[in-house]
Amino acid sequence: MATIRALQQPGWLKLTTGGLLGLWLLIAAFPILWIAVMSVKVPLDAFAASPWDVIAGPQTLAAGKGITWADVLLTLILLGGTWVVATGPLPRLVRRASPQGWTGLGWLVGAGLLGAAFWFAATAALPALSGAINRTLGLEPLFGFTWEHYRAVWVENAFWRNFVNSLQVTLGVTAISLTCGTLAGYALARSGAWIAFAILIVALIFRALPHSVLVTGYLPVFINSAEILRPLLGDSAPTLYGQPLAVIAVLVAINQPFTIWMLRSFFQSIPAELDEAARVDGCTHFQAFRHVIMPVMWPGIITTGLFSFLLGYNDFLVTSLLLDQSNMTMVPAISGYFNRETTTTDQVEAVAAAVSITAPLFLLVMIFQRQIVSGLTAGAVKG
Amino acid sequence: MRARTFAWFIAPSVVMMLVFIAFPLVSVFWQSFTLTQPVTQAVQVETCTPGFLGQTCVTETKIQPVIGEDGRVLTETSFVGWQNYANVAEPARAWAAITSLDFAGLMQIDFWRALRFTLSFTFITLPLVLGVGLALALAVNSVTRSLRGPVIFVTLLPFIITPVIGALAIRWLFVGDGILTRAMEAYTGTDISMFAQGWTIEILMMFYRVWHVAPFAFVIFYAGLQSVNQDAVEAALIDGATRVQRIRYIIVPHLMPLIVFVALIHLMDAYRVFEEVIGFRSEAYVISLQYLTYDFLTPDGTGTRAVNRASASSMLTMIGIVILLIPLLRHTWRQHRGSR
Numbered sequence: 039m040a041t042i043r044a045l046q047q048p049g050w051l052k053l054t055t056g057g058l059l060g061l062w063l064l065i066a067a068f069p070i071l072w073i074a075v076m077s078v079k080v081p082l083d084a085f086a087a088s089p090w091d092v093i094a095g096p097q098t099l100a101a102g103k104g105i106t107w108a109d110v111l112l113t114l115i116l117l118g119g120t121w122v123v124a125t126g127p128l129p130r131l132v133r134r135a136s137p138q139g140w141t142g143l144g145w146l147v148g149a150g151l152l153g154a155a156f157w158f159a160a161t162a163a164l165p166a167l168s169g170a171i172n173r174t175l176g177l178e179p180l181f182g183f184t185w186e187h188y189r190a191v192w193v194e195n196a197f198w199r200n201f202v203n204s205l206q207v208t209l210g211v212t213a214i215s216l217t218c219g220t221l222a223g224y225a226l227a228r229s230g231a232w233i234a235f236a237i238l239i240v241a242l243i244f245r246a247l248p249h250s251v252l253v254t255g256y257l258p259v260f261i262n263s264a265e266i267l268r269p270l271l272g273d274s275a276p277t278l279y280g281q282p283l284a285v286i287a288v289l290v291a292i293n294q295p296f297t298i299w300m301l302r303s304f305f306q307s308i309p310a311e312l313d314e315a316a317r318v319d320g321c322t323h324f325q326a327f328r329h330v331i332m333p334v335m336w337p338g339i340i341t342t343g344l345f346s347f348l349l350g351y352n353d354f355l356v357t358s359l360l361l362d363q364s365n366m367t368m369v370p371a372i373s374g375y376f377n378r379e380t381t382t383t384d385q386v387e388a389v390a391a392a393v394s395i396t397a398p399l400f401l402l403v404m405i406f407q408r409q410i411v412s413g414l415t416a417g418a419v420k421g
Numbered sequence: 422m423r424a425r426t427f428a429w430f431i432a433p434s435v436v437m438m439l440v441f442i443a444f445p446l447v448s449v450f451w452q453s454f455t456l457t458q459p460v461t462q463a464v465q466v467e468t469c470t471p472g473f474l475g476q477t478c479v480t481e482t483k484i485q486p487v488i489g490e491d492g493r494v495l496t497e498t499s500f501v502g503w504q505n506y507a508n509v510a511e512p513a514r515a516w517a518a519i520t521s522l523d524f525a526g527l528m529q530i531d532f533w534r535a536l537r538f539t540l541s542f543t544f545i546t547l548p549l550v551l552g553v554g555l556a557l558a559l560a561v562n563s564v565t566r567s568l569r570g571p572v573i574f575v576t577l578l579p580f581i582i583t584p585v586i587g588a589l590a591i592r593w594l595f596v597g598d599g600i601l602t603r604a605m606e607a608y609t610g611t612d613i614s615m616f617a618q619g620w621t622i623e624i625l626m627m628f629y630r631v632w633h634v635a636p637f638a639f640v641i642f643y644a645g646l647q648s649v650n651q652d653a654v655e656a657a658l659i660d661g662a663t664r665v666q667r668i669r670y671i672i673v674p675h676l677m678p679l680i681v682f683v684a685l686i687h688l689m690d691a692y693r694v695f696e697e698v699i700g701f702r703s704e705a706y707v708i709s710l711q712y713l714t715y716d717f718l719t720p721d722g723t724g725t726r727a728v729n730r731a732s733a734s735s736m737l738t739m740i741g742i743v744i745l746l747i748p749l750l751r752h753t754w755r756q757h758r759g760s761r
Contacts (some may be wrong), residue, residue, distance in 0.1 A: 049562055051664075059560045062553075063575050065632065069590040072600070075591070085598045092600065108724040109455040225430030234427075237435065239750070244442050246742050248693040250714035255445020257718060257729050258452070291441030294434055308534065323426045352583040354696055355711070359718055370585055373699065392586045399581045407574050411640060415660055 070396065077390040078183050081382035084389065095182020103186070104179025108171045112164055128152060186389035187383075194229060196373070197391060203282065204351060204367040210286035210353050211350030212343050215293050219342065220335070223292075223301025224327055227262070229311060238302070241295035249355050250290060260284060280362040286355055293349050297342055304338030305331070340409045344402070368395050444565070453505050453732035459486040461494040463600050476635065505733035509713075535713045536741070542627060542709070543691040543745075548633045549678060550687050554638025559668070561639070562646050573643075580636035588700020591629050592616075624695040634690070638683045645679045646672070686755040692742050709737045 047055065075093060079404070082097040091097075098104065128148050136144025158213065171177070179319035191197045226234045259266065262280040278284040306330040308331060316326035332339075351369075358370035366374075375388035461484045469478040471531055487495045501613040507513075510532045518526035528534045560574055579587060594601045595615040606613050615621045657667050673680075698704055704712065717731035 052563075055560045057565055058556070059564065059572065061561075062557060063572065066636070067575050067595055069587070069632075070582065073593060075675045087598070087603050089600055103555075214615050218437055221430045222434035229427050231424070231427070237431070239753070241438070242753070243743075243746070243751070244438060244691075246689040246746055247442070247446075248695075248711045248714070248735070248738050248742065250693075250695070250711045250718070250731075251449060251739050252442060252445045254452070254714060254718060254728065255448040257726065258439075259445075259448065260455075287437070288441055291437045294438050294442075298434055309580045323430075325520045327430075338645050350580060352585075354583075354585050354699060355715060359715070369585055372585070372589075385593075388589075389597070392589055395583055396588055399583070400578070403574060403577050403581055407577065410577065411573060412646065 073389050074371075076386065076394050077187055078185070079386070079391045080182070080184065081386045082187075083182055084386045085382060093181075098182025098184055099179055100416075101182075101184075103182060103184035105181055105183040106168070106172050106177040106179050108177055109168045109176070110180075112168050112171075116156075116159055116164060120152070124152060187387050188394065190387050191391045191394065197368070197388075197394065200366055200371040201370045201394075203361075203365050204369070206282050207286055207289070207357065207367055208347055208350040210282070211293065212346045213287045214286065214290045215297050216339060216343050218290065218294060218295035219301050219346075220332070220339065222298045224305050224331065226298060227305035238299065241298055245295040245299075252288070252292065253356055253359050256288060257359065260377040269351070279360065280365065282361070283363055285357055285360050286350075288360065289350050289353060290355070293346050297346060299337060300345070302344045304335060304342070308334060320388045337409060337412060340406060344406055344410060347402070348399075449735050452729055453685070453736045454502060454621075455498050455502065456501045456729050457496050457498045461485060462487050469592065472711070488611045501729075504625045505729045506737070508730055509734045510737065531713055532710075534628070535710045537706050537709045538623065539692060539694060539710045539741075542630070542694050545690050546627050546630045546634070547684060547687055550634045550638050551634040552681060553631060554683065555673075555676070555680075557639040558642035558646055561643060562619060568758065573640075576636045576639060578636075579632050580634070580640075584633065585700045586616070588626075588629050588697050589704035590702050591632070595601060595625060616701070616703075619703075620710060622701055622703045622707050626694075626701060628704070629697060629700075629732055630691065630694070634687060639686075641679050641683055642676055644674045649675050681749070681752070685746075688745055689742070689748070692745060710741070711733070713717050714738065 063415065074093075078098075079092065079095045080098045080101055080103070083091055083095040086092050086097075095104070132141065132144045135146075155286040224345040226238060257279075263278040264275045291349075312334075313323075313331055316330040317323070321329070354369050354373075357367045358373070361370070368391075372388065372391050375384065375391055461573075464485050465480060465485050467478055469476040476751060479702050511530050515527055515530055515533055515557065518524075518530075528537065555578065561569055564572060583591070593599055596602070597614065597616075602613055602615055615625060653671050657671055662670065689758045693711045694709045698707065698709055698712040704716070708716070712730050714734045717727040717734060720726050
């Protein structure tokens with residue numbers, strides 16, 4: 039496409055745009071990068087007065103915790119190598135090796151293997167190699183750097199348990215949301231009945247409800263659910279309060295209005311002739327949906343699934359009120375840190391926990407960035 | 422699609438919403454007019470202390486909760502009418518404050534304080550989010566193609582970050598000895614503490630919200646910009662329209678449905694501002710409507726949750742969002758009628 043010269047920006051405007059964009063990128067990334075830097079320093083450095091001290095970490099260095107440029111170089115090589123493998127050979131291998139119709143499983147196995155290899159390289163091979171290089175070359179540490187806060191959070195405070203709970207809730211929410219949502223979204227997209235529109239409008243109103251309103255409705259029922267359900271279920275009636283499954287159901291319901299709106303607009307962008315053709319060939323509605331429509335819906339599913347994932351993963355209000363201490367997810371668990379944030383060590387541990395929560399999301403954007411943008415282009419915006 | 426098939430497809434989703442959204446709404450409505458409290462009884466208790474010649478005995482009447490057969494405190498639920506609402510909104514006190522033009526007095530009442538903050542938060546961040554999102558979309562759209570990927574990646578980061586964590590990240594930059602507070606102190610030469618008064622916290626909260634939501638607006642607008650009719654832009658150019666005019670008369674009208682969409686979503690989300698209060702730990706200075714309900718629901722010192730009062734404040738919160746949304750819903754309805 040030829041751009042017209044008059045449409046191009048003049049020099050001064052280009053400069054201003056570039057400058058403002060640069061400023062935005064700085065504002066967007068700085069808080070996240072900064073807490074990542076803080077989390078690997080001893081408290082004195084993390085809250086030092088000079089920003090250079092926070093970055094270089096002299097106190098951390100003085101405590102004998104630092105990394106040399108060889109460490110930095112090797113880490114970068116490892117990260118870069120992983121990225122290259124993940125984007126190049128891995129997809130090809132998965133596509134070639136996985137049997138017909140099992141590509142999803144192939145991806146899981148592939149990603150699992152790569153993750154395991156990365157874990158081995160990062161925890162065993164890399165330290166050994168860099169240690170050897172540092173010894174032979176006699177390198178002095180350059181930056182203060184320590185994993186101690188992460189170790190304290192994950193191992194000593196058993197944050198991994200919260201991680202498992204988070205994983206459980208998030209995956210449950212995503213899977214159930216998408217299953218219910220695709221069915222409903224498809225029907226709503228293909229039906230012109232007034233009730234379809236009424237459901238959409240009601241869903242829109244439900245989307246607006248503050249979550250605390252709903253939680254107020256559940257709380258007494260969930261706490262007393264054993265007594266309420268006893269006439270129905272006998273003595274096996276469960277107390278729903280504190281059950282991850284109950285929280286999953288609640289979050290799925292909260293998420294359902296957005297999911298069906300979004301998926302409906304994706305389904306609308308798929309021509310109805312496609313399922314009509316399948317119906318002529320003798321498919322039932324469900325078969326047409328399952329074998330003809332779903333295969334072309336993946337971009338929409340991924341985008342919507344991502345939003346469900348974010349809702350489940352990021353939720354604070356519902357999980358903190360409906361789960362008890364023993365099965366807290368990560369985000370409400372972190373409030374435990376800042377309630378006893380009395381010493382600076384506690385503060386830096388809270389920072390480390392915060393970074394730990396952010397890391398998976400970072401990875402997610404890296405993998406699905408293109409889907410988010412193109413998915414929103416294709417679907418959601420038409421609703 | 423026949424009605425039967427339609428019903429089967431739609432059933433899981435609708436049942437989910439009925440059980441977990443419609444039912445709690447009904448239950449909140451009911452709870453807001455009732456009061457559940459332990460059944461108490463007056464018991465005559467005689468306490469005797471051994472004395473020199475005889476015992477001194479005191480008989481007093483104590484109020485005690487009744488313990489049921491299963492060993493738990495019996496509760497009873499009674500209909501109390503508007504009592505819970507009155508407890509939350511304190512209309513008499515509020516009216517007295519309003520009639521005497523005593524704004525500070527009105528702000529003493531938690532509900533009105535929360536309402537004031539929630540509304541100002543919503544309406545101040547709305548134009549900022551739309552403006553920043555649009556500016557970002559236009560800027561990224563004019564950048565060379567190869568740079569767009571990394572720029573979009575960084576831009577999406579604030580959007581996907583967990584709200585509580587994002588708020589914390591910004592809090593740590595400004596907290597007592599945080600790096601940016603130090604920088605401001607060095608620049609102005611005065612002592613600054615960002616978390617010692619309400620208005621600085623409010624500014625930080627709004628900054629956080631714009632930082633968090635502008636990327637969403639950006640992605641939507643950026644997607645919309647890809648389908649701008651280039652012929653119209655060229656025609657405007659030939660007619661001598663300046664850059665600003667082209668944006669004003671071609672691009673913004675093209676994006677209008679998307680702007681309404683983002684505004685709608687933002688209105689809903691900003692009205693339920695909550696995570697900021699947790700992340701910035703501002704409850705002593707600034708609270709929001711949703712935080713008020715949350716606060717009623719968290720167990721207090723004796724382990725009781727003020728569920729009925731929470732229900733009343735939930736109902737009031739809900740009425741507020743419905744009022745805010747009526748114009749937009751009418752707009753959608755008319756569009757739907759028009760498109761048929």
